[in-house]
Amino acid sequence: MVLPYRTEVFRFYAILTGKLQCVKCRRDVPVVVTRVNDAFCQDCFLVYAVHKFRSAIGKSKVIVPKEHVLVAYSGGPASSALLHFLQEGKKEGKLRFTVTVVHIDELALVSVSDKERQEKVQEVVEIVQQRGFPLLLTSLECAMDMVKPEAGESSQAPEMCKEVTSEKEVDALANPDKGDKLKKLLDSLPSISAKEEFIRVLRNQVLLGVARERGFTKVVVGDTATALSVRIMTDMAKGKGSQVSFDTTIGDKRYGDVMVVRPIRDLNMKEVEAYNRLQNVESISIPHIADQWHKSNSIEQLTAHFIHGLQENFPSTVPNIVRTSDKLGHQDIESLPEKCSLCESPLDTDVGEASALRAVEVCERLLQKDGASRSQSQAAQSSDCTQHDRVAADNMKASLCYGCRLTVKGLRDVSLLPTHVVQKSQSRCLSRDEMRAQISEFLLDDENGDTPNS
Amino acid sequence: MAKRCRVCNGAAQIKRPKTGDIMCKECFYYAFEEEIHHTVLAGKLFTAGETVAIGASGGKDSTVLAHVMTVLNERHNYGLNLILLSVDEGITGYRDDSLETVKINQQEYGLPLKIVSYQELYGWTMDSIVQQIGLKNNCTYCGVFRRQALDRGAMLLKVDKIVTGHNADDIAETVIMNVLRGDIARLRRCTAVTTGTDGALPRCKPFKYTYEKDIVMYAFHKNLTYFSTECIYSPNAYRGFARAYIKDLERIQPSAIIDIIHSGESLCVKKDVRMPVQSTCSRCGYISSNELCKACVMLEGLNKGRPRLGIGKTHKERRLFNEELARQAAEAAATNCDETTTTTTTTTTFTNGKVCCGGKGACGSMGGSGQAPEMCGSNLQSKSESDCVGSVSPSGGGGVAECANSLKKVRIGVPTAKPNLLEF
Numbered sequence: 001m002v003l004p005y006r007t008e009v010f011r012f013y014a015i016l017t018g019k020l021q022c023v024k025c026r027r028d029v030p031v032v033v034t035r036v037n038d039a040f041c042q043d044c045f046l047v048y049a050v051h052k053f054r055s056a057i058g059k060s061k062v063i064v065p066k067e068h069v070l071v072a073y074s075g076g077p078a079s080s081a082l083l084h085f086l087q088e089g090k091k092e093g094k095l096r097f098t099v100t101v102v103h104i105d106e107l108a109l110v111s112v113s114d115k116e117r118q119e120k121v122q123e124v125v126e127i128v129q130q131r132g133f134p135l136l137l138t139s140l141e142c143a144m145d146m147v148k149p150e151a152g153e154s155s156q157a158p159e160m161c162k163e164v165t166s167e168k169e170v171d172a173l174a175n176p177d178k179g180d181k182l183k184k185l186l187d188s189l190p191s192i193s194a195k196e197e198f199i200r201v202l203r204n205q206v207l208l209g210v211a212r213e214r215g216f217t218k219v220v221v222g223d224t225a226t227a228l229s230v231r232i233m234t235d236m237a238k239g240k241g242s243q244v245s246f247d248t249t250i251g252d253k254r255y256g257d258v259m260v261v262r263p264i265r266d267l268n269m270k271e272v273e274a275y276n277r278l279q280n281v282e283s284i285s286i287p288h289i290a291d292q293w294h295k296s297n298s299i300e301q302l303t304a305h306f307i308h309g310l311q312e313n314f315p316s317t318v319p320n321i322v323r324t325s326d327k328l329g330h331q332d333i334e335s336l337p338e339k340c341s342l343c344e345s346p347l348d349t350d351v352g353e354a355s356a357l358r359a360v361e362v363c364e365r366l367l368q369k370d371g372a373s374r375s376q377s378q379a380a381q382s383s384d385c386t387q388h389d390r391v392a393a394d395n396m397k398a399s400l401c402y403g404c405r406l407t408v409k410g411l412r413d414v415s416l417l418p419t420h421v422v423q424k425s426q427s428r429c430l431s432r433d434e435m436r437a438q439i440s441e442f443l444l445d446d447e448n449g450d451t452p453n454s
Numbered sequence: 455m456a457k458r459c460r461v462c463n464g465a466a467q468i469k470r471p472k473t474g475d476i477m478c479k480e481c482f483y484y485a486f487e488e489e490i491h492h493t494v495l496a497g498k499l500f501t502a503g504e505t506v507a508i509g510a511s512g513g514k515d516s517t518v519l520a521h522v523m524t525v526l527n528e529r530h531n532y533g534l535n536l537i538l539l540s541v542d543e544g545i546t547g548y549r550d551d552s553l554e555t556v557k558i559n560q561q562e563y564g565l566p567l568k569i570v571s572y573q574e575l576y577g578w579t580m581d582s583i584v585q586q587i588g589l590k591n592n593c594t595y596c597g598v599f600r601r602q603a604l605d606r607g608a609m610l611l612k613v614d615k616i617v618t619g620h621n622a623d624d625i626a627e628t629v630i631m632n633v634l635r636g637d638i639a640r641l642r643r644c645t646a647v648t649t650g651t652d653g654a655l656p657r658c659k660p661f662k663y664t665y666e667k668d669i670v671m672y673a674f675h676k677n678l679t680y681f682s683t684e685c686i687y688s689p690n691a692y693r694g695f696a697r698a699y700i701k702d703l704e705r706i707q708p709s710a711i712i713d714i715i716h717s718g719e720s721l722c723v724k725k726d727v728r729m730p731v732q733s734t735c736s737r738c739g740y741i742s743s744n745e746l747c748k749a750c751v752m753l754e755g756l757n758k759g760r761p762r763l764g765i766g767k768t769h770k771e772r773r774l775f776n777e778e779l780a781r782q783a784a785e786a787a788a789t790n791c792d793e794t795t796t797t798t799t800t801t802t803t804f805t806n807g808k809v810c811c812g813g814k815g816a817c818g819s820m821g822g823s824g825q826a827p828e829m830c831g832s833n834l835q836s837k838s839e840s841d842c843v844g845s846v847s848p849s850g851g852g853g854v855a856e857c858a859n860s861l862k863k864v865r866i867g868v869p870t871a872k873p874n875l876l877e878f
Contacts, residue, residue, distance in 0.1 A: 191706075191707065193706060193707055232633065233630070233633070235717065236629065236630065236633060236714055236717040236718075237703055237710050237713060237714055237717075238710075238713055238717075239712075239713035239714075239716045239717055240717065241714075241716065241717025241718060241719070241720040241721050242717075242720035242721070242722075244717070244721065245722070295702075296705075296706070297706060298706070299703065299706055299707065299710070302699075302702055302703065302706065303699075306695075306699045306702075310634070310695060317634060320634060320635060320636040321633060321634060321636070323636055324632075324633050324636045324638060324641070327638045327723060327724055327727045328638075328721055328722065328723060328724065329722055329723060329724035329725070330722055331722060348716075348720045351719065351720075352496075353496040353497075354493070354496040354497040354498075354647055355496075355716070355719055356663065356712050356713075356715045356716035356719060357716060358492075358496060359489065359492070359493065359496075359662075359663035359712065360709075360712055362488075362489055362492045363472070363473060363485070363489060366461075366484075366485045366488055366489065367460055367461055367473075367475060367485070368461075402713075402716055402720075403713075406709065406713065
């Protein structure tokens with residue numbers, strides 16, 4: 001009987017009969033099979049995993065010695081493994097930088113009692129203290145009224161995060177006002193895909209906000225290769241193709257002042273899980289609003305389902321996708337003046353005439369072709385929102401990248417968005433194109449748009 | 455309560471798939487046609503006086519394309535001479551039916567028609583190719599051959615451009631497929647509205663932003679006849695995965711298709727990534743990024759009974775092929791000839807109908823893979839020649855007798871009959 005090569009049964013059989021050996025030492029019994037059929041014994045696997053982690057940081061030189069970095073910890077398996085790697089490195093004296101951990105509490109979105117929330121946060125505190133790193137606690141709703149501190153001024157805004165020095169001092173960062181604001185905003189977003197994208201972007205903003213407040217220039221996150229491949233496909237599906245190269249590179253420099261580092265991007269989820277199992281690394285399961293979303297209404301869940309399904313039959317899928325994104329780059333950051341007010345990535349809306357964006361605009365314009373309907377549709381709109389709202393909405397739209405425009409599409413009242421987003425959209429500089437559009441009938445220019453010298 | 459059209463406020467009959475707007479038929483036709491017109495203008499697709507070949511397969515895209523091109527040519531005075539160009543791949547039960555539809559189109563729009571066939575261009579039909587290669591990589595053959603066939607037909611007709619009916623769904627699928635397969639060169643090119651401007655005949659896609667469902671809606675209401683069945687050989691194509699994903703995405707968020715195209719357009723390749731350089735094929739003169747164009751490589755493989763020459767790693771296949779030829783010459787007078795033929799009769803195909811891995815080479819110390827080709831993805835070097843697994847060539851005889859292996863067979867074969875197994 002011919003057994004399919006890659007199934008667990010076959011591997012078990014092969015290990016038992018000694019046909020499959022550890023590919024490194026060829027001596028010990030393999031306990032883990034990664035990728036297609038690379039079998040490792042326990043010792044060799046741990047060496048392999050740790051090596052991947054350390055060389056990712058070492059080769060790319062994204063973190064310099066003696067630097068203070070912020071490490072994001074969500075409680076899930078990947079970030080738990082990340083903390084363990086760091087702890088081991090510290091124990092062996094090989095950790096050349098200092099680590100502070102930050103945890104973002106997202107339980108405001110789920111209906112749990114305050115007591116339960118407290119308990120979950122307590123669990124996080126215990127684990128991080130076990131690892132021996134200082135902890136900062138913050139919550140997702142803190143991003144609703146974040147203010148970027150101006151250089152030199154003392155910040156009047158509320159603090160983003162709290163330090164936790166002893167176990168007794170933990171009180172949940174539940175801020176009911178901000179929490180309600182966030183919930184109201186999420187309820188106004190029409191689709192679940194918009195909600196999930198918004199939460200993800202907001203989480204990023206919180207990390208950046210904490211880093212900026214406390215003076216960190218590096219934020220380390222635990223993105224595995226599998227998570228990255230899902231991220232790439234989701235970005236493509238949501239019109240965020242321009243951000244794919246940023247979202248997957250090991251040192252993400254798009255924000256300018258803070259760099260996001262992804263040291264476990266070479267390990268896939270199975271390898272991380274195996275590592276956790278072998279090293280007895282605990283992860284916490286925290287209820288999240290995304291648990292109730294399903295692949296029939298959430299793009300991210302659908303994509304994850306798709307990729308995992310493909311990976312079963314074509315095991316090179318995840319490495320292929322990540323490798324493709326490695327080849328992608330972006331234009332010079334310095335030459336891109338504007339950043340999206342919501343996600344802070346460079347804007348990708350300055351495209352030529354022959355583009356998808358223009359096609360969408362043409363589509364909308366054609367709907368108002370006949371004069372008869374225009375007044376009607378405008379009348380319908382005006383009953384819902386005032387002229388002021390419309391101007392605000394237009395301004396907001398112009399300050400967002402394509403992907404974020406999609407996220408807030410259908411949001412009637414843009415003032416519900418976080419404070420810093422609204423502020424940025426109001427105070428943005430007009431791009432040259434918009435300036436030209438305003439004065440175009442007065443410009444006596446040639447094709448290049450250069451004004452002749454008078 | 456009757457719904458009112460969003461644009462003209464008349465009685466509405468449809469909900470537009472692309473945007474979800476409630477519209478009446480007339481406004482929908484107008485919106486549909488004008489969007490395509492905008493794509494033509496924005497992409498500067500045509501200049502007046504050109505002769506343009508419409509790639510017509512008889513399916514919905516090409517039927518609607520013929521119709522819309524005729525309408526817009528008149529309405530907006532493009533000044534184009536339109537010709538219908540059709541390719542006959544030789545797939546019985548599929549292509550011969552759809553060609554009838556093209557002939558009807560010819561009469562409806564009064565356009566001249568030219569049909570080129572694989573048989574006359576290459577000497578092979580898709581049916582015979584599938585008999586050689588099986589159902590796994592046949593789409594590669596068909597695609598490569600069709601591209602050349604269209605170009606050659608167009609050159610015969612002396613046209614300036616080709617237009618094809620690739621719609622937004624197709625382009626989105628291509629983008630997703632290229633990301634999944636890591637094909638960075640194609641990823642960069644596939645979202646361009648006009649491709650092939652350097653050297654070869656340019657081909658444009660006026661339907662680039664038109665949804666497939668919109669096209670069906672248009673054809674349905676305008677009563678345009680078209681042939682609509684899946685190609686009988688296509689179910690195993692890798693594109694099917696991308697298509698299923700996109701269909702699911704569209705259900706969640708209809709704008710996802712355009713979003714994917716926008717993502718594809720925003721992608722920017724790093725400067726130091728190696729890109730294929732364009733030159734010409736040394737055999738047939740067609741454009742190619744290697745010394746021999748893919749069609750020549752594939753044809754050679756087909757004609758010499760090694761159909762996998764065009765699939766996978768060409769240089770490896772060619773090396774194996776050359777070694778095998780050398781060995782054949784050496785063994786020409788050997789008395790083992792009879793036994794080798796017997797070995798080849800004990801070929802096995804697996805219960806799922808697939809043949810063995812096709813000379814991809816070794817499966818390592820196990821001595822033969824014994825599994826269907828898509829699973830045998832290992833890249834280990836052969837330990838010894840006899841471990842190598844060859845493909846079964848149903849065209850049989852011709853001196854290219856190759857053995858197929860299952861785990862069982864090799865164990866029997868290896869100890870006694872090393873010289874019998876034709877080694878590559």
